[in-house]
Amino acid sequence: MSSHTLEQTTAVQVTDLRMRYGSNDVLHGVNFTIRRGEVLVLLGPNGAGKTTTIEILEGFRRPSDGQVTVLGVDPVTADEHWRARIGVVLQSWRDHGRWRVRELLDHLGSFYEPYSEPGRQRPYPTDELIETVGLTEHRKKKVSMLSGGQRRRLDVAIGIVGRPELLFLDEPTAGFDPAARRDFHDLVHRLSDLQDTTILLTTHDLDEAEKLADRILILNHGRIVADGSAEELAHQVVGSAEVRWTQGGVRQVHSTTDPTDFVRELFAQESAAGAIADLAVQQPSLESTYLTMVAQQEVSS
Amino acid sequence: MSTEMAAVRHATACGARRGRVEFANSVRAGSDFAYYVIVSVIFLTVLFLARNETVEGTDVSVATFMLPGLIALQVVVAGAYGIATVLVTEREDGTLLRLKSVPYGMVGYVSGQLVRVVLEIFFSMALVLIPAAFFVPGLLADGPGALAGAAGYLVLGLLAVIPLGFVIGSVFRNPRSVGGWGLLVITAIVWVSGIFSPLASMATWMQIVGQFTPTYWLGLGLRSALLPDSAVLVEIDGSWRTLLTIVVLAGWAVAGFLLAPPLLRRMARRESGSGVAARREKALQRV
Numbered sequence: 001m002s003s004h005t006l007e008q009t010t011a012v013q014v015t016d017l018r019m020r021y022g023s024n025d026v027l028h029g030v031n032f033t034i035r036r037g038e039v040l041v042l043l044g045p046n047g048a049g050k051t052t053t054i055e056i057l058e059g060f061r062r063p064s065d066g067q068v069t070v071l072g073v074d075p076v077t078a079d080e081h082w083r084a085r086i087g088v089v090l091q092s093w094r095d096h097g098r099w100r101v102r103e104l105l106d107h108l109g110s111f112y113e114p115y116s117e118p119g120r121q122r123p124y125p126t127d128e129l130i131e132t133v134g135l136t137e138h139r140k141k142k143v144s145m146l147s148g149g150q151r152r153r154l155d156v157a158i159g160i161v162g163r164p165e166l167l168f169l170d171e172p173t174a175g176f177d178p179a180a181r182r183d184f185h186d187l188v189h190r191l192s193d194l195q196d197t198t199i200l201l202t203t204h205d206l207d208e209a210e211k212l213a214d215r216i217l218i219l220n221h222g223r224i225v226a227d228g229s230a231e232e233l234a235h236q237v238v239g240s241a242e243v244r245w246t247q248g249g250v251r252q253v254h255s256t257t258d259p260t261d262f263v264r265e266l267f268a269q270e271s272a273a274g275a276i277a278d279l280a281v282q283q284p285s286l287e288s289t290y291l292t293m294v295a296q297q298e299v300s301s
Numbered sequence: 302m303s304t305e306m307a308a309v310r311h312a313t314a315c316g317a318r319r320g321r322v323e324f325a326n327s328v329r330a331g332s333d334f335a336y337y338v339i340v341s342v343i344f345l346t347v348l349f350l351a352r353n354e355t356v357e358g359t360d361v362s363v364a365t366f367m368l369p370g371l372i373a374l375q376v377v378v379a380g381a382y383g384i385a386t387v388l389v390t391e392r393e394d395g396t397l398l399r400l401k402s403v404p405y406g407m408v409g410y411v412s413g414q415l416v417r418v419v420l421e422i423f424f425s426m427a428l429v430l431i432p433a434a435f436f437v438p439g440l441l442a443d444g445p446g447a448l449a450g451a452a453g454y455l456v457l458g459l460l461a462v463i464p465l466g467f468v469i470g471s472v473f474r475n476p477r478s479v480g481g482w483g484l485l486v487i488t489a490i491v492w493v494s495g496i497f498s499p500l501a502s503m504a505t506w507m508q509i510v511g512q513f514t515p516t517y518w519l520g521l522g523l524r525s526a527l528l529p530d531s532a533v534l535v536e537i538d539g540s541w542r543t544l545l546t547i548v549v550l551a552g553w554a555v556a557g558f559l560l561a562p563p564l565l566r567r568m569a570r571r572e573s574g575s576g577v578a579a580r581r582e583k584a585l586q587r588v
Contacts (some may be wrong), residue, residue: 051575060401060561060573080308084404090574093581107322110315111403116306162403170574269486 009165010069011036012057017066019052019222026052027233034200039192041209042202045294050202053219054170057200058088069130073168076286084115084122087197089166089172092155097144101135102126104143105157112162123161132190134183149180156184159268160191167191169201173208181208188212204212210286218293226293233293234284242282248274259283278290312405313412320416327421328562340486341428347497352436356499361532364437369451369523370496372426372515376458377490377516379422384414384466390476393584394488395577397569407569411467416464421512439529450526457550458519464557467516471561471568495521499535515553522546 012034016114019027027049032039044050055061056068059075059082068075073082096104109123130139133153138146146154152172159167173181185208191197201235203209209216218226220235226233241259245252245266256262259281270276327333351363374450391397400406434440473479493511495503500511511517524532526540533541 055573055575058402058573080404083402088402088574090395090398090402091578092399093395093577095391095394095399098330099322103322107315107319108317108399108403108406111312111406111409114304114311115404158399 009036010034011038011071012200013067013069014053014057015067017053017056017057017068019049019061019065020064025222027063030219030222030224032217032224032227034198036165036190036198037196039188039201039212039214040063041213041216042200042219043204043206043209043216043290043293044202048219049222050219052172054168054200054202056178058086059083078202081115082289084112084162085165087159087162087167089155089159089167089169091170091174092151094144097142099143100140100141101146101154102130102139105129105154105161108158109161115162120163122163124163126161129161131172148175151179152176152180152263153184156187160195160197163195164197166198166200169199171202171204173203173205183288187210206285206287206290216286218290220294226289230286230289231283234289244278244280244282245276247276250276306494308405309408310440312408316409316412317416319413320411320420324336324420326423327417328424331363336458337425337428339423340375341432344429345432347371348433352438356501356532359531359534361528362438364433365439365528366499366524366535367497368429368433368437368440369527370494371429372455372495372523372543373458373520374491374494375425376422376455376519377428377462377514378487379418379563380459380462381466381469381515382487383417383421384480385469386472386476386483387414387426388467389473392470392474392572393476393577393580393582396535397541398572398574398577401569401572407565409453411565414467415463419459422459427489428581440448447526451523452454454519454522454526454546454550455549457522458515458523461515461519461550461553461557464561467561468557468564471564490516495516501535501537512537512549515550518546518549522550530576 010033012032014030014032017027017030018025022190030049030053034043036066042050042053052061054269056063057075059070059078062076070078071082075082081087099107104205105139106126109129109188112122123132130136133156135150135153138150143151143154152175152187156169156172159169173184176184188199189203189212192199199212201212213230215227215229216233217224226236240257241264243254243256243259243262255264263279266276337507343344348364348367351367354363355361355362356366388397397407397410400410403409422432469479469483493503494514494516495511496499496516500508500517503511521536521541523545524536524544525543533539
């Protein structure tokens with residue numbers, strides 16, 4: 001495959017990425033790729049190296065060692081044209097508190113004006129974007145007057161105002177209420193489907209990871225310990241599903257790697273063993289996968 | 302590389318608009334507006350009370366003598382201290398990181414600060430100069446030539462102090478330390494810059510320290526343009542020292558323009574989300 005087509009199919013390529021602060025190794029040789037158009041979720045406990053990884057990809061941090069290619073360029077040497085093609089959703093605190101919502105979004109968008117490409121008009125039209133993130137009725141409010149959830153929606157709007165090809169979100173829904181969280185998930189789906197945006201996000205919320213991710217990476221102690229879809233991870237790690245049923249008034253539980261085959265056998269013997277009721281097959285959840293994974297690592301390390 | 306130049310120019314223009322919005326927001330904000338008004342009222346009261354006294358050995362009104370020095374003080378406070386505190390504060394609250402995440406955002410940030418501070422200085426100067434013109438004797442006696450000279454010194458003064466503000470703001474990290482120590486330094490500068498009475502009449506050590514401050518030289522330059530020639534007698538060496546004034550102010554400007562860009566780049570390079578988050582944690586822990 002030529003490097004040109006590689007760049008067309010691969011948004012991020014990370015090879016043997018290492019990060020060391022003093023004598024403390026935070027990343028020990030991390031490898032992964034993100035395909036164009038993919039939604040990749042980076043999971044891991046606190047201190048696993050998620051934020052360090054994402055900041056290296058954003059070009060905000062210089063790695064100690066390893067090769068990193070983001071949209072075909074090494075972020076350390078990338079120029080401002082590259083900067084215009086990526087979006088970063090920051091956790092705001094009290095910056096630009098005196099600005100009005102529309103005024104701020106329009107201003108930050110104006111920096112992208114020289115960077116339009118065929119099929120990608122930059123920036124996003126301000127009012128359309130405000131509508132997209134549901135802030136239309138607050139567009140004239142001062143930023144300091146927004147609620148926490150509204151402010152995070154503004155953060156997302158600022159992150160995507162340049163119509164990025166690749167978007168980074170570091171714990172975007174921390175502090176969201178359930179409704180705001182669902183709206184945010186819809187927005188991510190829309191960005192991914194309609195705008196053809198590649199998305200990398202970190203989260204602590206396993207349910208969120210399962211809903212959004214095309215693929216999940218689990219980072220623990222500076223190493224990638226799992227890579228795959230939620231179902232694949234469940235299969236790799238926990239391996240077994242749980243089958244529950246009642247037979248002859250007695251509740252039964254059985255763990256199996258092939259629940260379909262097990263249930264077929266169960267019904268084949270029903271006439272001999274008595275009628276089956278309350279049958280349930282439970283696939284391992286991402287939560288049990290994740291906890292098993294992190295626990296295994298704790299034991300082995 | 303002409304597209305690169307065009308991109309930088311575009312970001313500079315975005316920044317200029319940013320500066321205008323920030324200035325308008327500042328004037329609209331009650332706390333900032335009160336600050337502008339209170340400072341002007343204090344300056345005007347001092348001038349008004351001194352309008353009938355004359356500087357010893359001359360027929361120049363003390364108010365006329367003081368006004369150029371007060372303007373110089375406004376320029377130095379808004380330019381150096383103002384920019385430094387804004388820079389450190391906006392690094393802590395994530396404004397800078399926000400700009401760093403858009404293309405040529407730092408160029409826009411710096412040009413925005415420039416425009417904001419120039420507008421702020423002109424605004425606060427107007428708040429003092431316009432009322433003062435009614436009661437400070439002989440302020441506009443020398444006509445348009447004097448005003449043109451004063452404007453020239455003002456531009457030189459801005460060029461000297463604004464880069465200085467960026468240098469101080471990019472070196473210090475804690476907004477509260479810049480605020481506190483900065484205030485002490487400003488008080489000292491007011492003391493030794495010969496604003497309220499001629500530096501020549503003060504202790505030798507104060508004359509030496511005072512002649513290192515841009516405030517003194519900008520004040521001297523403005524006096525040389527605005528005051529009658531007879532007022533020169535109260536200055537050090539009985540001279541306006543025009544060439545030296547220009548050399549010292551230009552020296553401050555050159556030093557600032559050499560130091561500010563690399564320091565600003567170093568500061569911007571160090572900004573990241575986790576850095577801002579860590580500072581936020583630290584700031585929130587202080588009760």
